[in-house]
Amino acid sequence: MNRRELLAGKTVSKKAKSRTSTPNASRQGTPYHSDDEGETSDTTQWSSNSIDDLIADSRDDTPPDEWTVYLDKHISELLDRKRSSVQGREDSLHSFNVGLTRHFGKEEIKSKMNELIPSMLKSVKSGQTERETVLALKALALMLITDPSESFYDTVAGPVKSIVTDAQHPTSKIAGIHVLSIATFYGGATVEETESVMDFFLEIASSDGSAIDEADNAEIVVTALQEWGFLATQLEDLEESTEVAMETFVDQLDSGDAGVLIAAGDNIALMYEKSFTEAESDDEVEEDETENQLHANGNSNSGNGDMMVKRYTVYRQKHRLEQQLAELAKASSKRLSKKHRKSLHMTFTDILHTVEKPTRGPRYSTALDEDGNEMGSRLKISVQSGGKMTIDKWWKLHRLNALKRLLQGGFLEHYENNQVVFDTLPVEVENE
Structure with a gap:
C-alpha cells in the first residue's frame, strides 16, 4: 500500500521517497498525557475534536436521585422509533450516552439490551445524519462496557466495520474504529478475531488512511494506532506480529x-x-542484570523485583531507532504548538527509556531517592477518594487512555463502581 504524507513538508519515509506525495494539511491529533507533576487531567476526549462537537456536551445536569428515571425515559424514546424524528433520536441518544457515561447503569439497561442493540444498529446503518450515526456508535460502546456480552462482537462487528470502510463522513469512520476496538476487547472476540481486527487497524495506519479512502487523514491514523495498542494489551505473545507492526510504527515516526x-x-x-x-523455572537466570534479563521494576540498583527475560528481538536496527527517538525527545519544530512540543519531548523521553531498558514504564525517573534507588515510575492518577494509582507499565497506560477516550469525565465513577472497568485496569489505589 502506497504511503502519503500526513503533512506537507514532513520528512518522508523510505517507502514514500520513491513516489510523489500529495500535500494535504492534516487535522492535529490531541493526545492524552500528564502534566508536569505526572498527574492526569480529566479532559481526555473520546476521539477527535470534530467528533466531540457532534457528541458534546457530556455534562449531566440531572439531579443525582433522578438520573435513573430520565435514563428509562430516553430508553423508551429510543425504542419507539416510529414516533421519533431525527432531531428527537439525536437528543435521546445524546441524553442516553450522558447517563451511561456519568453513571453505572447496568441494572437500568440489562433487561433492555436485546431491544436496544438492534435499535442502535439501525441508527448506525441507516442514520439520517452524521450525528445520529456517531451517537449510536458511542451508545453501543457504552452499553458494552456497562453490560458485556460474549455475543456482542458477532452481532456488531460486521455493521461497524462497514461504517469504517464505507461511511461518507470521516468522523463516523473514526467512531467506528473506536467501537470496533471496544467490541473486540469486551464482546467475546476470539484471539484470531482480535488479531484480524488489529491487522485491519495496522493496514489503515500503514496506508496513512488510504485503506479506507481517507488518505492523509491524521486523525484516522491516530485512532487506528491507538486502538491497535489497546487490543495488543490483551494478547500474551506478539512475537509473530512484531516485525510488520514495528515497520509501520517506525515509519510513522517521520510524520x-x-x-x-x-x-x-x-x-x-x-x-x-x-x-x-517473567523468568520461568527452566530459564537460566544469572544473578546480575544483562541485556537479556532485567529486574521487573526497571531498577538495577535496588535488586528487588522478579527477573524479566527477553523472549525475542523487537527491532533489529535498535541503535538507529534510539537515535530517532532521541531526536524526537528534543524536537523543536515551529509547526508544533508549545503544548504539543512539551508533550512530544516528555513522551519520547519515556519511550527512549523503555527501548533502552524495556522494564522501565512511562514517566520513569532515574533520579535516586535517599536510599540510592531510582525513583521509578511517577505517573500518578488521582481518584475521588483522595488516593492515587500508579501507572507504571505501558499496557496500563494504553488501557487507561482507551477507557478515558470512551468514558471521559465518567471514568472515575466507572472505575469505582463498574467491575468491568476495574478488571481492565486492576491498579490498587494508594492513600496519600
Missing part, C-alpha cells in the same frame, strides 16, 4: 503530526515492554 508520532511511539514502547516476560 509531521504530534498525535501520530505519540501514538506510534506509545506502541513501540508497548512492543518492547511485551518482549520481556
Whole structure:
C-alpha cells in the first residue's frame, strides 16, 4: 500500500521517497498525557475534536436521585422509533450516552439490551445524519462496557466495520474504529478475531488512511494506532506480529503530526515492554542484570523485583531507532504548538527509556531517592477518594487512555463502581 504524507513538508519515509506525495494539511491529533507533576487531567476526549462537537456536551445536569428515571425515559424514546424524528433520536441518544457515561447503569439497561442493540444498529446503518450515526456508535460502546456480552462482537462487528470502510463522513469512520476496538476487547472476540481486527487497524495506519479512502487523514491514523495498542494489551505473545507492526510504527515516526508520532511511539514502547516476560523455572537466570534479563521494576540498583527475560528481538536496527527517538525527545519544530512540543519531548523521553531498558514504564525517573534507588515510575492518577494509582507499565497506560477516550469525565465513577472497568485496569489505589 502506497504511503502519503500526513503533512506537507514532513520528512518522508523510505517507502514514500520513491513516489510523489500529495500535500494535504492534516487535522492535529490531541493526545492524552500528564502534566508536569505526572498527574492526569480529566479532559481526555473520546476521539477527535470534530467528533466531540457532534457528541458534546457530556455534562449531566440531572439531579443525582433522578438520573435513573430520565435514563428509562430516553430508553423508551429510543425504542419507539416510529414516533421519533431525527432531531428527537439525536437528543435521546445524546441524553442516553450522558447517563451511561456519568453513571453505572447496568441494572437500568440489562433487561433492555436485546431491544436496544438492534435499535442502535439501525441508527448506525441507516442514520439520517452524521450525528445520529456517531451517537449510536458511542451508545453501543457504552452499553458494552456497562453490560458485556460474549455475543456482542458477532452481532456488531460486521455493521461497524462497514461504517469504517464505507461511511461518507470521516468522523463516523473514526467512531467506528473506536467501537470496533471496544467490541473486540469486551464482546467475546476470539484471539484470531482480535488479531484480524488489529491487522485491519495496522493496514489503515500503514496506508496513512488510504485503506479506507481517507488518505492523509491524521486523525484516522491516530485512532487506528491507538486502538491497535489497546487490543495488543490483551494478547500474551506478539512475537509473530512484531516485525510488520514495528515497520509501520517506525515509519510513522517521520510524520509531521504530534498525535501520530505519540501514538506510534506509545506502541513501540508497548512492543518492547511485551518482549520481556517473567523468568520461568527452566530459564537460566544469572544473578546480575544483562541485556537479556532485567529486574521487573526497571531498577538495577535496588535488586528487588522478579527477573524479566527477553523472549525475542523487537527491532533489529535498535541503535538507529534510539537515535530517532532521541531526536524526537528534543524536537523543536515551529509547526508544533508549545503544548504539543512539551508533550512530544516528555513522551519520547519515556519511550527512549523503555527501548533502552524495556522494564522501565512511562514517566520513569532515574533520579535516586535517599536510599540510592531510582525513583521509578511517577505517573500518578488521582481518584475521588483522595488516593492515587500508579501507572507504571505501558499496557496500563494504553488501557487507561482507551477507557478515558470512551468514558471521559465518567471514568472515575466507572472505575469505582463498574467491575468491568476495574478488571481492565486492576491498579490498587494508594492513600496519600
